[in-house]
Amino acid sequence: MENRPSTHPGNYLNGRHPNLRERQLPDGNIPPPPRPPPPPSPPQHQRPSGTAYHAKRTNPELISRSNSRTLPPKRPRTGNGEQHQRRNRWSNDRVGGGEIKVAPDWSGNETTTNTDHEDKDQHQRERYFGFSSTPTPSALMPPPSTPLAYRDMQNEHSLAHARWGLRREVVMGFSRCGIGYMYPWQAECLDMGGLLTGESNVVYTAPTSAGKSLVADILAIRKVVNERRKAIIVLPYIAIVQEKTRFLKKVLEKVRVAVPKRGGWDKVNLWRHLNIVGFHGGSKVRVGWKELDVAVCTIEKVRQMGIRGIAPADYDHSAEIFLSVANALVNAAIEDRTIDQLGIVVFDELHMLDDDHRGYILELLATKLLCLAEENIQIVGILTSAQQNVKVLATWLKAQFYECAFRPIPLQEHLVYDNNIYTYDEKLVAKIPSSELKELKDPVTNAIVSLVYGAVIEDHGVLVFCESRRRCEDVGKLLVKFMPAVDEEVREKRMEIVRDLATTSTGLDFALEKTVPAGVAFHHAGLTTEERDLIAEAYDQGSIKVICCTATMAAGVNLPARRVVISPRMGRDFLSPTMLKQMRGRAGRKGRDTHGENYLCCRKEDLVPVKELLNAPMPSVRSCLGGETAGLKRAILEGIATRLATSDGSLSEYMHATLIYHTTPEPLKYLEPKILDAIEYLKEMKLINEDRTRGYFYATRIGNATVASGFGPEEGIFLHDELSRALMNFNLEGDMHIVYQFTPIHSSTTASVDIDWKLMREEVEKLDESGIRAANFVGVNPAFVNKMAQGGTLREDSPQNISKARVYRRFYVSLMLRELLNEKPVHIVAANYNIARGFIQQLSTTCKGFATTSGTFCKVMGWTGLAVLLEHYSWRLDMGVKADLMDLARIPFVKSVTARIFHENGLKSVEAVSASNVEILVKLLDLAQPKKLRLREAEMGKMRGRLEQRAGVILEAAVAIYEQDCKDAAEE
Ligand SMILES: Nc1ncnc2c1ncn2[C@@H]1O[C@H](COP(=O)(O)OP(=O)(O)OP(=O)(O)O)[C@@H](O)[C@H]1O
Numbered sequence: 001m002e003n004r005p006s007t008h009p010g011n012y013l014n015g016r017h018p019n020l021r022e023r024q025l026p027d028g029n030i031p032p033p034p035r036p037p038p039p040p041s042p043p044q045h046q047r048p049s050g051t052a053y054h055a056k057r058t059n060p061e062l063i064s065r066s067n068s069r070t071l072p073p074k075r076p077r078t079g080n081g082e083q084h085q086r087r088n089r090w091s092n093d094r095v096g097g098g099e100i101k102v103a104p105d106w107s108g109n110e111t112t113t114n115t116d117h118e119d120k121d122q123h124q125r126e127r128y129f130g131f132s133s134t135p136t137p138s139a140l141m142p143p144p145s146t147p148l149a150y151r152d153m154q155n156e157h158s159l160a161h162a163r164w165g166l167r168r169e170v171v172m173g174f175s176r177c178g179i180g181y182m183y184p185w186q187a188e189c190l191d192m193g194g195l196l197t198g199e200s201n202v203v204y205t206a207p208t209s210a211g212k213s214l215v216a217d218i219l220a221i222r223k224v225v226n227e228r229r230k231a232i233i234v235l236p237y238i239a240i241v242q243e244k245t246r247f248l249k250k251v252l253e254k255v256r257v258a259v260p261k262r263g264g265w266d267k268v269n270l271w272r273h274l275n276i277v278g279f280h281g282g283s284k285v286r287v288g289w290k291e292l293d294v295a296v297c298t299i300e301k302v303r304q305m306g307i308r309g310i311a312p313a314d315y316d317h318s319a320e321i322f323l324s325v326a327n328a329l330v331n332a333a334i335e336d337r338t339i340d341q342l343g344i345v346v347f348d349e350l351h352m353l354d355d356d357h358r359g360y361i362l363e364l365l366a367t368k369l370l371c372l373a374e375e376n377i378q379i380v381g382i383l384t385s386a387q388q389n390v391k392v393l394a395t396w397l398k399a400q401f402y403e404c405a406f407r408p409i410p411l412q413e414h415l416v417y418d419n420n421i422y423t424y425d426e427k428l429v430a431k432i433p434s435s436e437l438k439e440l441k442d443p444v445t446n447a448i449v450s451l452v453y454g455a456v457i458e459d460h461g462v463l464v465f466c467e468s469r470r471r472c473e474d475v476g477k478l479l480v481k482f483m484p485a486v487d488e489e490v491r492e493k494r495m496e497i498v499r500d501l502a503t504t505s506t507g508l509d510f511a512l513e514k515t516v517p518a519g520v521a522f523h524h525a526g527l528t529t530e531e532r533d534l535i536a537e538a539y540d541q542g543s544i545k546v547i548c549c550t551a552t553m554a555a556g557v558n559l560p561a562r563r564v565v566i567s568p569r570m571g572r573d574f575l576s577p578t579m580l581k582q583m584r585g586r587a588g589r590k591g592r593d594t595h596g597e598n599y600l601c602c603r604k605e606d607l608v609p610v611k612e613l614l615n616a617p618m619p620s621v622r623s624c625l626g627g628e629t630a631g632l633k634r635a636i637l638e639g640i641a642t643r644l645a646t647s648d649g650s651l652s653e654y655m656h657a658t659l660i661y662h663t664t665p666e667p668l669k670y671l672e673p674k675i676l677d678a679i680e681y682l683k684e685m686k687l688i689n690e691d692r693t694r695g696y697f698y699a700t701r702i703g704n705a706t707v708a709s710g711f712g713p714e715e716g717i718f719l720h721d722e723l724s725r726a727l728m729n730f731n732l733e734g735d736m737h738i739v740y741q742f743t744p745i746h747s748s749t750t751a752s753v754d755i756d757w758k759l760m761r762e763e764v765e766k767l768d769e770s771g772i773r774a775a776n777f778v779g780v781n782p783a784f785v786n787k788m789a790q791g792g793t794l795r796e797d798s799p800q801n802i803s804k805a806r807v808y809r810r811f812y813v814s815l816m817l818r819e820l821l822n823e824k825p826v827h828i829v830a831a832n833y834n835i836a837r838g839f840i841q842q843l844s845t846t847c848k849g850f851a852t853t854s855g856t857f858c859k860v861m862g863w864t865g866l867a868v869l870l871e872h873y874s875w876r877l878d879m880g881v882k883a884d885l886m887d888l889a890r891i892p893f894v895k896s897v898t899a900r901i902f903h904e905n906g907l908k909s910v911e912a913v914s915a916s917n918v919e920i921l922v923k924l925l926d927l928a929q930p931k932k933l934r935l936r937e938a939e940m941g942k943m944r945g946r947l948e949q950r951a952g953v954i955l956e957a958a959v960a961i962y963e964q965d966c967k968d969a970a971e972e
Contacts (some may be wrong), residue, residue, distance in 0.1 A: 157181045164218060165196065167225055173251035178591070179214065185404040189215050192400050198223065198343065198378045201399035203350065205383040205390055207407050208585025209560060216346040216380045217248070223378065224274060224293050225255055229343025231294045234326050234362070236349040241298045243558060245278030248294060252276065257293075279325040289329050289338070297326040327365050327638075328710045334368070334642045340375050350381040350393060351578060351621050353659060359624040360631030363659050364638060366397060370657040371644050385581045389620040389663070396662040409588030409596050415610070416451075416601040419443045424614060439478060444567075447601045448475060449482050451565050456519070456545045457484050460562035460593070464548040465583050467569040469836070472522040472548040473511050479546055480518040493543040494519060497534060499946055504530040506827035506837050507929070516544065523549040523559075526836030528826065551579055560589040564598040568610045577616040623660035626674070633678045634712045640688050641699035641707040648695070651675070685717050705860035709853040719857060727866060731777055733770035735818055738873055740778050742851040743814040755812045757788040759833065763815045779807045813843065820844050821876055823885070825897050848874050888913070891958050893950055898928040910965065913958035921951035 153160045158181050159171045166174075174180065182190070185206065194200025196219075206212050220231040235241050256271040274293040326345070333339040347366065353359045369377050379397050383390060394401035414429065415422045421430040432443075432450045440446040448464060455462045464479075466472045486494075494517050501516070502508040506528050512535075515521055521535045521544050536559060538544040547559060551570045564587040568574055575583070580600075588596020602610045625631040635658065639645035645654035655675060661667045679697070682688045687703035690696075699707065706716025722741070731737040764782050767775060775782065785808075788794065794808065795801045819829045820840070830837035851874035858867035876886065885899040887909055894902060894913070901924050907913050913921075925947045 155181065157184065157187050159218075163196075164190070165222055165226060166218065167255065169254040170221055170225060170251065173254060177247060177250055182214065183211050183406065183408065185406045186211055186215050189402045189404070190218060192402060195219065195400065196222065198227070198376065201379040201381075201397050202402065203381040203383070203390065203394040203397055203399045204402035204404075205385065206404045208384055208582060209408060209588065209590060210404065210406050211408065212382050212384070213244075213348070216348070216382060217251070219378065219380055220294065220344050220346060221252070223343035225252075225257065227343055228257065230289075230292065230341050231344045231346070232326050232329060232342065233294065233296045233346045234348065234365075235296065235298050236352050237298060240348075240558065241278045241296050245276055245296045248276045248296070289332055295326065295329060325710070327361055328708070330365060330368060331638065331642050331707055334372075334644065339372060339377075342375065342377050344378040344380065345369055346380040346382070348382045350383050351385070351387050353393075354619075354622045354624060360634065363623055363625055363631070364635050366659070367635065367654065367657045368638070368642065368644060370398065371654055384585070385578055385618045387618045387621045392662055393621060393659070396659050407585075407588070408590055409593055411584070411587055412595060412597045413584060414597070414599045415614070416447045416599050417443070417604050417607060419447060421599070444601050444603060445475075445478070447599070448565055449479060451563060451599050451601075452479055452546055453482050453484070455563040455597075459542075460545075461539060461542070461589065462546045462563045462565065463559060463561040463586055464546065465551055465564070465566045466548050467550075467567045468571060469522075469524045469526050469550055471567075472524050472550060476515045476520050476522045476546075476548045477511060479520045479548070480515050483518040483520060483545075486519065490519075490543065491517065493541075494538075495942075497538045497543060499943055500534050501531060502929070502943070503946055503950065504528065504534070506531070506825065506830075519543065519545040521547050523547050524838070525550070525842075526838045528838055528841045532838075551575060551583065560586050560596070562589060562593045562596060563587065564596070566598060566600045568600055568602050568606065568613060574609055574613055577613060577618055580613060581618070620663075621659075623658065623663050625658055625660040626664070626670075632674055633681055636675065636678050637682055637687055637699065637703055637713050638707050640682075640697045641704055646696045646698065651697075682713060685713060687713055687716065701861060705857045708860045709857040711853065711857070716857070719854060720861070723854070723858065723861075723863065723866065727863060729777065730866075731770060731774045734768065734774065735821060736767065736771040736774035736814070737777065738869060739818045739821060740774065740811060740814040742847055742854055742870060742873060743810050743817055744846050744850040755788075755794070755809060756834070757785065757792075760808075760812055760815070761785050761789040775811065778811060779804065780811045784808075816840065816843065817847055817877070821873070823896050823900050844877055848877050851877070890961055891954055893954055898925065901928045910958050910961050913954065914962040916955070918948060918951045918955060921954055922947045925951055925954075 153162065155161060156163065159166055159174050159179065160168075171180075189202070189204050190196060192200070192202065195202055198219075202215075202219075204212070204215065216233070220233065223229045224231050233244065235244060252274050256273055259272050275291050276294040276296070277292045278296045279298070330339065330342070330345075333342060345365070347362060350362075353362050355362075366379060369379055379399060381393060381397055381399065383393075387393070390403070391401055393399075413424055415424055415426075416432070419432040419434050420428055421432065422428055432447050434443065435441065435446050440449060452462045452464065464472075464475055466475055498508065498513060498516050501512055509527070509531065512521060512531070516538075521539070523532055523535050527535070535544060535547065539547050539559060547561075549559075564583060566580070566583050568580070570579070584598045584600075586596075587598040600610065600614070625635055635654075636645070636651070639651065639654045645651040655661055655671060661671065664670050679688070682703070683690065686700055687706060688697050688699050691698065702716060702720050705720070706713060709716075711719065726737070726741060761782075764772075764775065764780070764785050772782065794805050796805050816829055816833055816835075819832070820826065824832075826840045826844070827837045830840045833840075851870045855867045855870040855874070858864070858870065885903055888894050888899045888902055888907070891910060891913060902908075902913065905924055905927075907916060907920075907924070922944065926944075
């Protein structure tokens with residue numbers, strides 16, 4: 001076959017691009033790619049870039065602590081006599097530097113540049129790391145974490161050193177996770193007065209990948225293991241909750257603690273492992289406050305996901321529910337007077353305080369903890385980037401403050417436009433050859449392809465941050481054409497991933513099917529969690545080299561890369577300075593890279609705003625309790641319901657403990673009228689009452705139900721109205737009414753659902769009589785739906801119209817949910833409604849959470865029958881099956897379509913499955929495959945192997961469940 005015409009300066013299209021060649025060979029074999037010449041290695045005196053370390057801490061005494069705790073005496077300071085501040089500035093504010101490798105040019109040479117930045121502070125680095133020449137990755141790290149690290153008790157950075165007070169099993173646990181020694185800054189931070197003793201709170205800030213978590217982890221573990229108190233860790237994203245839970249489980253897997261027995265501690269028999277519970281959408285949590293030792297919760301920020309059809313505000317509800325777990329745990333503990341068991345609360349990414357949707361809950365939680373001064377609950381606040389008013393946060397939280405700029409992996413930063421690569425201070429460091437190819441005409445796209453190729457050919461991982469989900473997929477598909485070829489072994493690994501993707505519940509995504517064999521994938525909210533996990537794992541193992549992702553997703557997943565390519569926009573808007581900083585920091589994989597590189601690729605027209613963005617200071621964190629949000633009302637309701645603030649005096653103290661009090665110039669003048677308004681509102685809504693004679697406020701039953709279920713005041717009232725109306729006339733002939741009832745309120749309150757009226761009309765027409773009755777009952781009129789389908793507009797210009805629109809939106813969403821309950825797989829429902837399957841999956845998770853919290857609401861209200869009903873549906877939604885399949889669906893992997901196929905083919909119970917064999921199960925699993933792969937014979941064989949494995953797991957689980965059932969029956 002002929003070579004392709006020479007249309008691109010990059011040699012990858014010069015007929016030598018292996019991927020093109022790959023398509024040319026009929027037998028599917030790929031010859032090894034021509035490897036470009038290796039880059040000249042930098043001379044010894046050149047460092048790939050600088051590492052920065054800059055630590056300072058404030059005088060604990062400068063921060064007034066109004067509670068009764070006293071700080072231990074300060075350690076003597078050395079130096080210039082300035083007691084309250086020590087600064088170690090290892091400057092590496094420079095950008096650029098090191099070597100840049102982009103796509104090779106026509107001649108096959110590579111465009112490589114070196115910049116020559118000297119590290120002025122090399123001696124500082126030597127002090128900590130003990131090297132003097134160009135550092136290798138290992139030189140940049142603390143001593144390697146060998147399994148023997150726990151024996152190194154002399155080194156004060158070793159986790160085994162006595163000063164850290166960690167049990168041997170804990171030190172070994174960290175060692176298994178690759179952490180044996182602390183970075184100097186971590187040790188210095190932990191060593192601040194009062195931290196290890198738990199007497200002092202702390203707020204600290206360090207760059208991405210600096211190892212911030214370890215400080216909080218050590219403090220939390222000491223509380224849990226040494227003091228036997230509980231820890232709550234509040235994280236910003238669901239994906240990190242899973243990761244964090246796994247990490248802590250691994251660290252603490254060998255730790256066992258004595259179980260208190262009446263009359264003392266029985267050290268012989270009663271020892272147990274720690275209960276580390278992750279509260280994320282995908283899990284049904286069976287462990288309650290009483291049993292858990294560590295609760296990992298989230299405040300996922302998902303509203304920028306921009307899912308077509310339904311605005312992301314829908315996600316907010318699930319996020320709130322799961323953050324509210326932290327809040328609700330604290331409320332419940334206050335209520336039953338076990339709050340003294342809580343020892344520490346960690347707030348990761350404390351800047352989330354100013355998130356419009358959930359920030360106020362964070363503030364509320366922290367405020368309550370501050371009011372519980374006698375309980376001595378340690379508060380730890382972590383920030384990635386120093387917000388302008390970071391010290392105000394520390395003052396508010398009565399915390400010590402620590403700031404450092406240490407990065408274990410040096411960073412090179414670049415700005416790219418018009419096919420030129422500059423340092424941030426505008427020094428041209430390289431040119432990217434422009435292209436004649438139509439698809440690479442656009443300089444931004446050309447730069448992305450070129451930069452990705454340059455890194456991948458050197459076997460490095462690349463993250464490409466794109467402005468939208470669509471763009472992720474487009475860039476991914478384009479990159480496939482330019483990826484270097486790989487040997488058979490890597491190809492096989494990639495095909496394994498394709499097979500794994502094919503066996504997920506939603507089947508193989510068409511775009512991923514094309515990109516993964518080339519080592520390219522994308523990662524965004526539109527994918528299901530299984531898909532995202534598989535992709536992240538494959539990337540981590542190196543089979544996938546490039547991930548194109550959206551900002552929100554990538555910020556929530558720990559996926560560092562040697563090279564990070566960034567678009568300055570998210571949707572149509574520019575990124576926020578904080579988000580950009582997060583992305584830039586993703587460059588450099590600890591333990592794998594000597595340095596990280598990031599490239600901000602923009603258009604020349606955008607240069608001015610992009611430069612402004614680069615120079616923008618980190619915004620100040622502000623409180624969300626002000627403004628028109630429900631925050632203040634909720635804060636007061638919770639204060640009253642938990643009896644932390646029931647009189648004028650205690651309410652005033654409570655408000656003094658809020659962030660808004662600390663950030664408002666004349667707080668009393670500003671806050672007083674707002675507080676009075678909020679109290680009036682809560683009274684009017686019958687959430688609280690006032691006992692004037694005795695001068696105190698108390699929560700009504702609705703108020704208590706609202707707080708116990710983690711809702712805000714408005715949601716509580718809305719839910720109460722809806723449920724009490726429904727209770728009088730519940731339509732249980734079919735599913736429709738109950739499904740509507742547990743469709744999250746949020747999706748209807750935020751004016752965010754974009755109803756496809758024609759689709760809704762079709763669905764309403766399909767409803768049976770009971771469905772129509774349910775529709776009428778909740779206020780959905782088929783005639784109105786029909787009118788809208790013919791081109792009407794949904795008016796939202798008055799409270800009545802807003803309320804009406806909310807009902808229609810909620811009904812529309814409940815139609816989707818109903819399909820899930822009726823065993824339609826996620827991807828089919830997604831296709832029917834033209835919505836990303838990730839969204840549908842998230843919707844079902846959200847609804848499960850909503851049904852559970854509504855159940856709590858009902859229980860507190862005394863509506864037990866309804867609570868049971870909600871629980872039943874929440875369970876069914878979890879399994880994706882109708883009632884007759886609920887028994888079968890207890891078996892792992894036997895859900896939704898698979899459960900129905902088992903049922904239809906005679907395996908109607910767990911017992912029947914346990915009595916079958918792998919061969920039968922493989923046949924049924926094959927029938928349930930969502931999409932038949934168009935694979936060659938050999939591939940089919942491997943696929944069968946995968947199904948056999950799964951059938952084995954199913955069989956084993958069915959036998960175990962059946963045996964347990966028999967045991968339970970015998971005991972009864
Ligand atoms: N002292 C240490 N020795 C070895 N590895 C460490 C150490 N501290 C942290 N790490 C590892 O460094 C990686 C990054 O740490 P961590 O996630 O805490 O960073 P971070 O500062 O929270 O960054 P981000 O802002 O990206 O979340 C993790 O893999 C962690 O296990």
